[in-house]
Amino acid sequence: xxxxxxxxTTLRDGSHAVSHSFTPEFVGEVVSRLAEANVPVIEVSHxxxxxxxxxxxxxxxxxxxxxxxxxxxxKKDSKIASLFVPGIGTRPEILKAAEYGVDVLRIAVHCxxxxxxxxxxxxxxxxxxGTVGFLMMSHTQPAEVLAKQAKLMESYGADCVYVVDSAGxxxxxxxxxxxxxxxxxxxxxxxxxxxxxLGLAIGNTVAALEAGADQVDGxxxxxxxxxxxxxxxxxxxxxxxxxxxxxxxxxxxxxxxEDLVAPVFKYPNVIDRDNxxxxxxxxxxxxxxxxxxxxxxxxxxxVAIIEELGRxxxxxxxxxxxxxxxxxxxxxxxxxKELVK
Amino acid sequence: xxxxxxxILGSGNIGTDLMYKILKTDRSMELALMAGIDPESEGxxxxxxxxxxxxxxxxxxxLENRDxxxxxxxxxxxxxxxxxxxxxxxxxxxxxxxxxxxxxxVVPAINLGDHLELDNVNMISCSGQATxxxxxxxxxxxxxxxxxxxxxxxxxxxxxxxxxxxDEFTMTTANACQxxxxxxxxxxxxxxxxxxxxIMMNNTVYAVLKEExxxxxxxxxxxxxxxxxxxxxxxxxxxxxxxxxxxxTPWGDLPTVIILNEVEGAxxxxxxxxxxxxxxxxxxxxxxxxxxxxxxxxxxxxA
Numbered sequence: 001x002x003x004x005x006x007x008x009t010t011l012r013d014g015s016h017a018v019s020h021s022f023t024p025e026f027v028g029e030v031v032s033r034l035a036e037a038n039v040p041v042i043e044v045s046h047x048x049x050x051x052x053x054x055x056x057x058x059x060x061x062x063x064x065x066x067x068x069x070x071x072x073x074x075k076k077d078s079k080i081a082s083l084f085v086p087g088i089g090t091r092p093e094i095l096k097a098a099e100y101g102v103d104v105l106r107i108a109v110h111c112x113x114x115x116x117x118x119x120x121x122x123x124x125x126x127x128x129x130g131t132v133g134f135l136m137m138s139h140t141q142p143a144e145v146l147a148k149q150a151k152l153m154e155s156y157g158a159d160c161v162y163v164v165d166s167a168g169x170x171x172x173x174x175x176x177x178x179x180x181x182x183x184x185x186x187x188x189x190x191x192x193x194x195x196x197x198l199g200l201a202i203g204n205t206v207a208a209l210e211a212g213a214d215q216v217d218g219x220x221x222x223x224x225x226x227x228x229x230x231x232x233x234x235x236x237x238x239x240x241x242x243x244x245x246x247x248x249x250x251x252x253x254x255x256x257x258e259d260l261v262a263p264v265f266k267y268p269n270v271i272d273r274d275n276x277x278x279x280x281x282x283x284x285x286x287x288x289x290x291x292x293x294x295x296x297x298x299x300x301x302x303v304a305i306i307e308e309l310g311r312x313x314x315x316x317x318x319x320x321x322x323x324x325x326x327x328x329x330x331x332x333x334x335x336x337k338e339l340v341k
Numbered sequence: 342x343x344x345x346x347x348x349i350l351g352s353g354n355i356g357t358d359l360m361y362k363i364l365k366t367d368r369s370m371e372l373a374l375m376a377g378i379d380p381e382s383e384g385x386x387x388x389x390x391x392x393x394x395x396x397x398x399x400x401x402x403x404l405e406n407r408d409x410x411x412x413x414x415x416x417x418x419x420x421x422x423x424x425x426x427x428x429x430x431x432x433x434x435x436x437x438x439x440x441x442x443x444x445x446x447v448v449p450a451i452n453l454g455d456h457l458e459l460d461n462v463n464m465i466s467c468s469g470q471a472t473x474x475x476x477x478x479x480x481x482x483x484x485x486x487x488x489x490x491x492x493x494x495x496x497x498x499x500x501x502x503x504x505x506x507x508d509e510f511t512m513t514t515a516n517a518c519q520x521x522x523x524x525x526x527x528x529x530x531x532x533x534x535x536x537x538x539x540i541m542m543n544n545t546v547y548a549v550l551k552e553e554x555x556x557x558x559x560x561x562x563x564x565x566x567x568x569x570x571x572x573x574x575x576x577x578x579x580x581x582x583x584x585x586x587x588x589x590t591p592w593g594d595l596p597t598v599i600i601l602n603e604v605e606g607a608x609x610x611x612x613x614x615x616x617x618x619x620x621x622x623x624x625x626x627x628x629x630x631x632x633x634x635x636x637x638x639x640x641x642x643x644a
Contacts, residue, residue, distance in 0.1 A: 313536030
């Protein structure tokens with residue numbers, strides 16, 4: 001098995017879990033430690049990508065450019081990546097990212113919509129950035145469809161395309177199929193990004209590597225949207241046991257996860273009822289806190305909201321549907337109470 | 342009754358849907374020509390079957406016809422930039438359905454009356470037609486500090502033009518919410534959903550207010566504007582009642598009006614879920630009707 005390129009996305013995916021409240025000091029310190037530990041790629045941006053500071057996604061407490069600036073200053077030999085979601089971000093943000101010294105742009109679309117990404121890949125390439133395609137919600141489509149979409153991204157100039165399990169809904173067999181299908185179709189790198197809703201973040205990442213994945217993601221202590229991701233320190237420990245030497249310093253990762261990242265958790269990332277329901281229903285992980293807020297406000301069971309979002313096939317960026325669903329469920333409940341009377 | 346002769350330039354999906362809309366309405370316009378550049382196009386064939394005069398010579402075919410007073414340009418931004426000066430020279434009014442924006446943005450429910458003496462107006466974008474009226478409805482009662490709109494459309498209804506130019510779509514819509522809607526700053530975020538069966542176009546408008554507002558007055562204004570849009574887009578409606586919530590924003594905790602809206606198409610040529618395409622053609626038709634009746638009132642003479 002080849003040695004994968006590991007990307008740590010604590011400072012991007014983890015942004016969701018702390019409601020986009022990372023401080024420049026925190027980002028600077030974590031990037032220093034990750035760089036010292038020799039993690040090759042470190043992702044930093046709003047959880048929903050550049051320009052994600054919105055009512056819909058949640059406003060950033062600190063301007064993301066102040067976070068990126070600090071990350072770039074402390075990156076040493078590591079590369080800094082930022083997420084970019086077409087529609088949330090626009091091309092001026094790509095130019096700005098290049099100016100700020102970001103090395104890699106990870107361009108994320110729903111896994112059937114690769115053809116909206118062309119102008120962004122072209123802009124990123126023109127601005128001298130490395131480019132990664134992110135096929136979000138990959139559990140919703142069969143392997144062949146993903147391979148076709150990935151092929152489009154390759155034609156637009158992607159250096160790598162990821163199978164992204166945004167909902168944490170894949171199991172090892174379905175990960176292997178998807179990654180193998182991309183590997184067969186593409187001549188560029190293939191990556192895998194996991195979420196832990198079914199307790200399979202590490203297992204699925206190993207399955208992806210077995211199927212030939214070249215790049216994988218992790219977050220320190222698993223700090224990420226919803227129940228979080230494959231913990232980077234656990235992943236490196238597992239790879240060490242598998243005799244795959246990533247060159248990453250496990251001790252530094254363990255200390256950073258424990259000393260710096262553990263204290264910023266706002267809720268425990270255990271597979272509780274809401275997170276399991278979310279993975280089981282195939283719902284985008286960053287919806288979690290928005291769902292909980294709506295459930296409390298409208299006095300509803302979060303699972304009912306999650307299941308309805310799953311039935312409607314909500315995709316990334318549709319946080320407004322949470323409100324729509326909550327209002328509908330509330331109407332239904334009121335109507336039922338009337339009937340009982 | 343005397344009618345104004347109009348032509349549709351562009352025989353693609355938008356042009357074809359607009360053709361059906363004009364044909365089923367007996368008001369101030371007469372569809373005198375369907376112009377395309379591909380004689381084999383579905384739109385030209387359908388027009389010929391309906392005994393509408395057609396041309397495959399594009400803009401040249403339109404300009405050969407001396408009676409045409411209004412042209413709906415449903416081609417592309419690049420093509421419209423070339424068409425606009427030629428139409429102007431010929432004294433023809435252009436209703437531009439492309440993102441070229443040679444003329445000012447127009448939303449029939451808001452500002453059409455201001456532009457009836459011009460010879461080129463632009464229809465913004467589908468989400469602009471759907472959301473700008475809602476921002477405007479709030480802003481005329483309670484000044485809007487920031488508006489953010491989420492336009493969710495089904496994957497099947499998003500054509501290659503929009504897909505290759507998502508940035509233009511995004512920025513144009515935001516500009517309209519600011520320029521015509523009246524918001525101090527604005528963002529627009531398109532979301533494409535590929536669920537089967539396809540989802541209906543739906544929009545969420547968040548309007549952050551500068552200060553506390555009279556909620557009842559805001560709601561009344563929204564309902565009035567929705568009724569106004571419904572006059573030309575019958576499937577345009579609110580989902581649930583709009584309400585005011587206090588939100589954490591970069592400008593402090595501010596009252597924020599939240600409006601959920603959906604647009605069901607009339608099903609003329611596009612399926613009903615594609616309300617995003619329907620609202621473009623329905624709004625363009627309304628603009629054409631207003632221009633036509635304005636011309637008739639003036640005795641058919643362009644001032």
